[in-house]
Amino acid sequence: MVRLGILFAADVTAFVVMRGMVHAVRDHAVLGTAVATAIATALPSGMLGGWQYASALLLGLLVTGNYGQGDQRRSPQRLFAACALATALPLWMTLWTRGIEPMVLQYTMTTALMWAGLVAERLAVDRAVARVRPQEQNRLDTLFVGPGSDCASALANPAFAYDTEYRPVGFVDTQVPVAPGAIGHVAEFSLLLAATGARVIVICGHLTKGEFEDIVDAALTSGCQVLSLPRSARIQDVRPTTVWRRGQALVELTAPGLKGWQLAIKRVTDIVGSVIGMALAAPLMAGIALAIKLDSPGPVLFSQDRVGMGGRPFRLLKFRTMHDGADREKVRLAHLNHSGDARLFKIRGDPRVTRFGATIRRWSLDELPQLWNVLAGDMSLVGPRPFFEADLLAYEDRHARRLAVQPGITGLWQVKGRSDVIDFEEVVRLDREYIERWSVGLDLAILASTIPAVCRRQGAY
Numbered sequence: 479m480v481r482l483g484i485l486f487a488a489d490v491t492a493f494v495v496m497r498g499m500v501h502a503v504r505d506h507a508v509l510g511t512a513v514a515t516a517i518a519t520a521l522p523s524g525m526l527g528g529w530q531y532a533s534a535l536l537l538g539l540l541v542t543g544n545y546g547q548g549d550q551r552r553s554p555q556r557l558f559a560a561c562a563l564a565t566a567l568p569l570w571m572t573l574w575t576r577g578i579e580p581m582v583l584q585y586t587m588t589t590a591l592m593w594a595g596l597v598a599e600r601l602a603v604d605r606a607v608a609r610v611r612p613q614e615q616n617r618l619d620t621l622f623v624g625p626g627s628d629c630a631s632a633l634a635n636p637a638f639a640y641d642t643e644y645r646p647v648g649f650v651d652t653q654v655p656v657a658p659g660a661i662g663h664v665a666e667f668s669l670l671l672a673a674t675g676a677r678v679i680v681i682c683g684h685l686t687k688g689e690f691e692d693i694v695d696a697a698l699t700s701g702c703q704v705l706s707l708p709r710s711a712r713i714q715d716v717r718p719t720t721v722w723r724r725g726q727a728l729v730e731l732t733a734p735g736l737k738g739w740q741l742a743i744k745r746v747t748d749i750v751g752s753v754i755g756m757a758l759a760a761p762l763m764a765g766i767a768l769a770i771k772l773d774s775p776g777p778v779l780f781s782q783d784r785v786g787m788g789g790r791p792f793r794l795l796k797f798r799t800m801h802d803g804a805d806r807e808k809v810r811l812a813h814l815n816h817s818g819d820a821r822l823f824k825i826r827g828d829p830r831v832t833r834f835g836a837t838i839r840r841w842s843l844d845e846l847p848q849l850w851n852v853l854a855g856d857m858s859l860v861g862p863r864p865f866f867e868a869d870l871l872a873y874e875d876r877h878a879r880r881l882a883v884q885p886g887i888t889g890l891w892q893v894k895g896r897s898d899v900i901d902f903e904e905v906v907r908l909d910r911e912y913i914e915r916w917s918v919g920l921d922l923a924i925l926a927s928t929i930p931a932v933c934r935r936q937g938a939y
Contacts, residue, residue, distance in 0.1 A: 482545055484603065489539060492599035493532050496591055531564065535592065538564035545750045554597055561593040573920055617642075618703070620648035621676035623664060623693055626657025628683025637728060640681070646672045654686055664689055668696050681706040698880050705730055743918060744858060744884075751859050751925075752852040763846055766797055766838060774833035776802030779847055784864035787884045792856035795847035799835025800828070842932050860910035860921045861886025880909045883916070893927040 500517065507514040511760055538560035539545060544553070565588045620638065622629040629649035638644045651660040662670045664685075671679070679697040681690065681704070697704045705721075705728045721730050756763075767778045780798040783791055831839065838844045851857040857864065864885035870878075890908040912920070 485545055485600075486536070488599050488603050489536060490532065492595045493535055493592070496595040532908055535560070535564040538562075539596075542650070554593075557596045557600070558589075558593050561589045561596065565589045565592070617645035618677040619647045619675055620644040620678040621647055621671065621674055621682060622680045622682055623667065624649070624650065624682030624685060625653050625806055626651045626660060629657075629660075632680055632682040644678055644680075647676055649682075652683075652689060664693070670695060671700060671702070676702065678703045678705065695874075703730065739815070740916065744916075745855075747860050747918065747921065748852050748884075752849045755849045756853070757847070759846055764844070766843060766846070769834050770798055774801055774832045783867060784885070785867050785870065785881070786856055786864055787881060789870070789878075789881055792851070792864075795851055797838060797844040797847060799832060799839050799844045800830040801832055821829065838922075845887055853886065856884070858884040858886045859888070860912075860924050861889055861911065863889060863891060863905075877906055879913065880906065882913055888924060888928040890924065893924055894929045 485604050502508045504514050504517040504936045518596050539557075542560040542563065544560050565585055622632055623695060624632075626649070629651070632638065633646055633649070636642075638646060648661040649659070650662055650664055650667055651657050652664045654663065656663050661674070679702050680692065682695060683694070694704055723730050771780050776798055778798060780794045780800070782796075784794040786792050835844070848857055852859055861883050862880045862885050865880075890912045891905050912924075
């Protein structure tokens with residue numbers, strides 16, 4: 479977002495500067511009357527004279543990918559394409575009012591001038607960034623993984639040269655015996671990754687499917703950027719994206735996750751939805767609280783430590799549906815867990831549930847206090863269900879992908895069977911599917927499907 483904001487501001491500045499130069503030459507004849515007359519013929523008043531062209535320019539830069547990462551922002555070809563597109567948008571009327579020859583001249587002049595200004599501006603931005611933050615400070619510790627010879631070739635690639643954003647810290651060999659200079663074997667990858675503190679992993683040469691998956695899972699779980707030369711192997715739920723460094727195509731592998739603007743939209747939706755939900759449900763929640771007090775001794779609300787986005791703990795709120803102190807009996811009743819997996823603790827006819835608690839559990843009304851968790855920013859209306867911090871010890875790297883978004887009150891798991899889905903791997907798959915496919919429309923569809931799922935009372939106990 480910072481990069482996008484800087485480039486956006488710089489592009490607007492470049493437009494204003496070029497517009498001012500044209501006005502100075504054409505309207506104020508700073509280079510003489512003859513030049514002013516020629517410019518006025520080619521670029522009559524109105525061209526580069528308003529925010530119509532500025533809007534077209536910013537749209538053209540966005541469409542042609544000039545706000546992307548890496549080399550994209552400084553590509554003269556992309557910048558020229560953006561200027562050509564932006565100039566064409568407001569010029570279509572000129573073809574009918576002035577004829578084709580004046581239109582072609584005006585189009586050529588405008589495109590060339592704006593292109594020159596943008597190229598100069600992007601170069602200036604790079605110089606300014608280099609002065610404020612020298613390249614050495616921006617470089618990321620980079621660890622290479624693969625056969626020794628392939629790692630050596632990658633280390634010599636211009637994409638990882640001294641003046642790039644990557645600082646090589648060594649390579650991990652996949653062969654036995656390890657090549658001279660290797661810091662270790664791939665079997666020790668997780669330990670070597672922690673020891674080096676690398677933030678970027680580059681996969682080189684051929685790896686077995688198992689090695690490839692283990693490296694990518696461990697690296698993404700540690701928050702590393704993963705780069706790889708193009709290869710045919712694919713990992714489920716991992717997105718390959720081509721990035722360019724010094725003219726070399728690299729493949730960045732990213733875990734499913736929401737971007738900054740998506741998180742902002744989701745947060746606004748959560749705030750609005752939780753406020754409206756609490757306002758509408760306030761009388762019902764008051765009645766439930768009174769009924770709980772009359773039904774059994776103990777507090778109205780029940781809270782537990784759960785794990786949220788990024789592994790951050792928080793206190794999850796529910797209406798109490800079990801007798802007071804029921805949480806301490808979980809170990810004694812573990813043999814009744816019909817899922818067979820401690821990470822998915824479900825008991826049919828749980829003896830700890832109170833009479834009124836069973837009623838509100840069937841209708842999922844015990845979840846209503848979590849609207850406060852949503853408003854507080856610990857949860858979302860839609861997302862994976864939060865789990866216990868102790869369960870992290872039994873998680874594999876791929877399971878931790880659920881931490882990429884805020885946990886939710888409802889989600890794909892809930893609308894596709896709720897407690898009837900007792901396979902933990904299936905729960906994880908549904909959560910990862912949600913993260914991969916996220917959109918505002920999907921959230922609204924899940925929220926709309928939650929009401930029929932609750933009314934069917936399937937899998938609720």
